[in-house]
Amino acid sequence: MAATATAQLIDDVERTTGLTPYGGVLADAAWAEEVRALAEKRGAVLLAHNYQLPEIQDIAHHTGDSLALSRIAAESDADEIIFCGVHFMAETAKILAPHKRVLIPDQRAGCSLADSITADDLRAWKAEFPDAVVVSYVNTTAEVKALTDICCTSSNAVDVVASIPADKTVLFNPDQFLGAHVKRITGRDNLHIWAGECHVHAGINGPELAAKAEQNPDADLFIHPECGCATSALYLAGTGAVPKDQVKILSTGGMIDAARATNAKSVLVATEIGMLHQLRAAAPDIDFRAVNERASCPYMKMITPAALLRCLREGKDEVFVDEETAAKGRASVQRMIEIGNSGGGE
Ligand code: SF4
Numbered sequence: 001m002a003a004t005a006t007a008q009l010i011d012d013v014e015r016t017t018g019l020t021p022y023g024g025v026l027a028d029a030a031w032a033e034e035v036r037a038l039a040e041k042r043g044a045v046l047l048a049h050n051y052q053l054p055e056i057q058d059i060a061h062h063t064g065d066s067l068a069l070s071r072i073a074a075e076s077d078a079d080e081i082i083f084c085g086v087h088f089m090a091e092t093a094k095i096l097a098p099h100k101r102v103l104i105p106d107q108r109a110g111c112s113l114a115d116s117i118t119a120d121d122l123r124a125w126k127a128e129f130p131d132a133v134v135v136s137y138v139n140t141t142a143e144v145k146a147l148t149d150i151c152c153t154s155s156n157a158v159d160v161v162a163s164i165p166a167d168k169t170v171l172f173n174p175d176q177f178l179g180a181h182v183k184r185i186t187g188r189d190n191l192h193i194w195a196g197e198c199h200v201h202a203g204i205n206g207p208e209l210a211a212k213a214e215q216n217p218d219a220d221l222f223i224h225p226e227c228g229c230a231t232s233a234l235y236l237a238g239t240g241a242v243p244k245d246q247v248k249i250l251s252t253g254g255m256i257d258a259a260r261a262t263n264a265k266s267v268l269v270a271t272e273i274g275m276l277h278q279l280r281a282a283a284p285d286i287d288f289r290a291v292n293e294r295a296s297c298p299y300m301k302m303i304t305p306a307a308l309l310r311c312l313r314e315g316k317d318e319v320f321v322d323e324e325t326a327a328k329g330r331a332s333v334q335r336m337i338e339i340g341n342s343g344g345g346e
Pocket of ligand 1: 111113199
């Protein structure tokens with residue numbers, strides 16, 4: 001990334017989060033060489049979420065969604081995991097790999113969706129419905145996961161809720177769009193939905209999605225449901241706001257497979273724009289366009305080249321989850337995995 005683009009990125013992050021990312025390092029060949037050498041010296045595996053900056057994705061050993069990366073972390077031989085993503089994702093890696101040292105290059109990289117429900121909020125909500133089953137989206141903190149009965153991803157939220165006896169009240173959090181989608185599909189009246197959302201990507205809205213589909217009538221529409229940014233699009237597709245036969249609700253892995261398989265010349269992508277980097281690499285002849293070019297997560301973009309270098313040089317920032325919280329959180333994730341279709345490659 002050029003110096004001007006880096007300065008612009010830092011400005012954008014500061015404006016939207018009030019936080020100043022680590023800067024002053026260009027992702028050039030010398031940077032890449034130092035990153036690789038330090039990772040090897042530390043015995044670290046570098047994991048990058050799909051919404052990371054392209055240069056961070058390119059230098060990582062593995063890219064993927066948060067759950068898939070956490071599973072890679074758990075299965076890896078490396079003692080140290082460097083998780084380039086947002087904080088709840090690094091916590092999830094720590095929950096699934098409790099004996100490994102997990103680092104995030106900037107611990108201030110939060111998530112507006114995960115922050116929309118705190119452990120105290122959830123405790124109070126549970127007190128109102130003491131017999132309810134709590135289902136939480138993976139975009140939640142470790143503390144919230146520890147208070148959860150079953151976690152879910154967007155890929156399996158319907159299956160998770162359907163697995164709960166029909167007479168049981170369900171508390172679904174934190175994403176209201178995913179909750180509304182699940183309620184509509186399951187037809188369940190006893191599903192209560194927390195009013196959380198990813199404020200960053202509230203811009204991927206119905207009129208914009210419909211307008212883009214109308215302007216590009218031959219384009220496929222790929223909607224990625226993993227991150228909160230796409231759940232509003234998921235909801236709209238379900239309501240028929242855009243033609244169903246052109247809409248493909250896909251995991252990350254599925255999106256890349258579909259990009260390789262499709263005959264479409266152009267594809268509209270409804271998710272965080274970091275995903276375009278991998279799609280263009282997978283299918284260079286297709287014209288991939290973002291439904292919303294502004295759908296860039298500033299928290300994800302806090303993992304700058306400077307932040308990664310600092311992490312590797314200084315061993316910061318380490319992610320801690322206390323054992324009891326980790327054990328309870330792990331149980332809620334394991335229950336989800338047992339139900340199946342957790343979308344490891346999403
Ligand atoms: S895109 Fe939204 S849901 Fe995803 S990490 Fe960023 S703030 Fe959280």
